[in-house]
Amino acid sequence: MGVPALIAFFVFNVGPVVAVFVLALTSYRGFLSKAHFVGGGNFARVLADPLFTKALTISGIQVVVLLPSITVLSLMLGYYLTVVRRFRSLLRVIFFVPSLTSLVAKSMVYLALLAPNGIVNGVLTQLGLGSFAVAWFANESTAFPTLLVIAIYNTVAFQAVLFNARLSGISSDVFAAAELDGATHWSMLWRIVFPMTRGYFGVLAMLQYVSILFGSAAEILLLTRGGPNHSTTTLAYLLYAKAFDGQQIGYSQAVGVVLFLVGLAGMFVIRRAFPPSY
């Protein structure tokens, strides 16, 4: 009875992923042309391309900045939601907002808020900080940091709700015992709660890592199109742009293979650092 589902799963989930590895060895002149086998040629081109090196660096910075800040802030906020006494349900409702609204809707709002004469710059000017008011997405030195801040802002809320759901499962005896010992919230969080949820922390970190690595293309397409001067071209956006703007499918899928290998390697490292506790 599960056969139709298995077939659908293999055709639309497994098949395309296998196809990435095959397409990476071919040369396509465009989506409507025939493919030619070129072996490792695409990889040679990719590895020699300064744009690829740049994208690799940008994706690397993305992971190094976002993964620790998102996971640690989410754990702290999740702990806050667990121990706070007032307005907990209100805060939980607010923290669900980013997971309900679409990426497109949110991006349109960021475009309006961060436009050169947008509200953010308006407020900065009113505060006498007009010199900090720049064209956030059009400026090479601010576009990528702005995207990083947006990613943290967008992700921490829901991850905190997840930690909160997990921490609610910790017996209140644990907290009571720690209180008797005169523990502060800070030591409670890092000496008791964090070790107890280490495995779960690892699971969320792993999912977060995959989503940072693979999930940036749509947002960058909507906000900066990889610019200015490729300063926001991540590996995922490079894959997208090479295929759909450049019609270089072999190159694009060679980047896809690299993404896969980087993804697997990172997941392995995270799993070793935070082994599942169950």
Next chain:
Amino acid sequence: MGKSDPRLRLPWYAHVPVWLYAAALVAPLFFVVVSAGKNNLEIFTRPFYLPINDFQWSNFSEAWTRTQMGLALLNSVLVVTASLAVNLLLALPAAYSIARWRGRGGRISEAIFALGLLIPGFAALVPTVLMSIAVGMYQNRGFLVAVFAATSLPLAVILLAQFMRSVPDELEESAMLDGANRLRILWHVYLPVIVPGMATISILNFLGFWNEYLFSLVLLGGDPQLRTVQVALPTLASRTETHYGILMAGTLISIIPVLIVYVALQKQIEKALVDGAVKS
């Protein structure tokens, strides 16, 4: 959790950043609503001003006609509804066989779907477009439905199988002895148990399908006759001189269906989002 002990109050410097963050999450919603009724000059000179008397309803009609929003909403509703149905039709029997098939085959099928949870959908983007061209279904809503329904199978199958395991074997056996066939067993014994599971899956899928952008964009190719709401909306921002009031009016139109569902099903949605993320 220490509710009785006054020593363990959270310090003020814990509350302040949390509430600042909460305010920063709500502020954009407020900004969208007030800006949807204003022109650029007003948005930029008086961003927080709520235009009660001079609300520009024309922004909504402009956004509606410029994006052909009626068509886009219709396309979104069609694609989402069909995808929800196909996903459940495929996932229910698969989950049943995994829950009841105790042998190696059942375990392998479950492991296959569980592994599928780790495949990032984005990786499949380019090959999926090539596949749609190869089978002559590029710019075809039916193909997008197949992609949505199939790529969300892993979570649907695993979650539904967990619900189905809660049906005791004896219940099914006694129904079998009474001469009920498999289909009737599914209907009478399982349906009551799995309705909450189906609700969870449908909520997660509704949010995922309604809000999806990249696959909808590349598979339907931006054709105004076929495109979904999420693909239609950013066309308002692609001009050199963006009218932000119209853009925010369009944004508001695009999130209203989700807001309506959220207001109606708040508790279920929150539970579904947490379950879906925790179990994956």
